[in-house]
Amino acid sequence: xxxxxxxxxxxxxxxxxxxxxxxxxxxxxxxxxxxxxxxxxxxxxxxxxxxxxxxxxxxxxxxxxxxxxxxxxxxxxxxxxxxxxxxxxxxxxxxxxxxxxxxxxxxxxxxxxxxxxxxxxxxxxxxxxxxxxxxxxxxx
Amino acid sequence: xxxxxxxxxxxxxxxxxxxxxxxxxxxxxxxxxxxxxxxxxxxxxxxxxxxxxxxxxxxxxxxxxxxxxxxxxxxxxxxxxxxxxxxxxxxxxxxxxxxxxxxxxxxxxxxxxxxxxxxxxxxxxxxxxxxxxxxxxxxxxxxxxxxxxxxxxxx
Numbered sequence: 001x002x003x004x005x006x007x008x009x010x011x012x013x014x015x016x017x018x019x020x021x022x023x024x025x026x027x028x029x030x031x032x033x034x035x036x037x038x039x040x041x042x043x044x045x046x047x048x049x050x051x052x053x054x055x056x057x058x059x060x061x062x063x064x065x066x067x068x069x070x071x072x073x074x075x076x077x078x079x080x081x082x083x084x085x086x087x088x089x090x091x092x093x094x095x096x097x098x099x100x101x102x103x104x105x106x107x108x109x110x111x112x113x114x115x116x117x118x119x120x121x122x123x124x125x126x127x128x129x130x131x132x133x134x135x136x137x138x139x140x
Numbered sequence: 141x142x143x144x145x146x147x148x149x150x151x152x153x154x155x156x157x158x159x160x161x162x163x164x165x166x167x168x169x170x171x172x173x174x175x176x177x178x179x180x181x182x183x184x185x186x187x188x189x190x191x192x193x194x195x196x197x198x199x200x201x202x203x204x205x206x207x208x209x210x211x212x213x214x215x216x217x218x219x220x221x222x223x224x225x226x227x228x229x230x231x232x233x234x235x236x237x238x239x240x241x242x243x244x245x246x247x248x249x250x251x252x253x254x255x256x257x258x259x260x261x262x263x264x265x266x267x268x269x270x271x272x273x274x275x276x277x278x279x280x281x282x283x284x285x286x287x288x289x290x291x292x293x294x295x
Binding site for chain 1: 151152156159237241244246247248261
């Protein structure tokens with residue numbers, strides 16, 4: 001057990017993000033060792049999306065935690081989200097053609113529905129007209 | 141990748157071996173610890189069969205690097221018979237923490253070993269036959285003589 005400058009007991013907990021929650025992986029009394037092992041763990045197990053090292057300080061029976069290291073693909077999520085949000089704006093550029101296709105598909109679908117609706121309307125009008133003329137012919 | 145680059149630190153190599161043996165389980169079994177794969181590191185390793193109380197736990201293996209030169213072999217002996225003021229005693233001193241936390245624990249620092257001040261680094265990892273009850277401990281430790289001017293960086 002090491003102690004900080006104020007004489008408080010400090011341990012470094014390596015935690016991994018598995019199955020939607022943080023799990024304790026191992027405990028160290030040395031920050032550098034803990035961080036090094038966190039990097040090894042992240043590199044070695046691709047199924048672990050995130051690792052962190054938390055300094056746990058005990059003082060008078062109370063525990064305080066502070067994250068001293070974190071490596072995660074979760075951290076990249078805001079950037080990914082931002083990219084997704086900007087896709088419709090950049091859809092017209094050739095470089096983002098593929099990305100824009102998915103976003104513009106619903107618009108195309110609604111346009112075709114509109115054309116079909118107009119065509120159907122015209123067919124109905126013509127049919128009513130033809131029936132009208134036929135009815136007039138019969139009356140004569 | 142990790143197999144090609146050998147980890148410099150003994151305790152990290154021991155932890156790597158424990159992780160390999162662990163696979164998808166929570167804990168490896170005692171039989172999963174392979175002295176052949178550990179190679180020369182085996183001489184710095186220890187195996188402990190847990191009992192209640194913890195002091196009655198028995199050593200199954202104590203690497204020769206951890207043995208006391210003039211002492212009797214520790215295999216089969218209880219934890220409480222471990223010679224005090226040795227690296228082995230220091231390493232075995234936090235067995236209860238490993239049982240309590242149910243994860244590997246690594247501790248280092250300075251201690252006396254056969255009357256000489258040394259810097260040491262150790263690790264203890266939990267083992268289980270049924271995947272739930274921790275019934276054995278696999279550990280490793282190494283040390284070097286601490287120079288008078290040393291700032292206390294363990295090996």
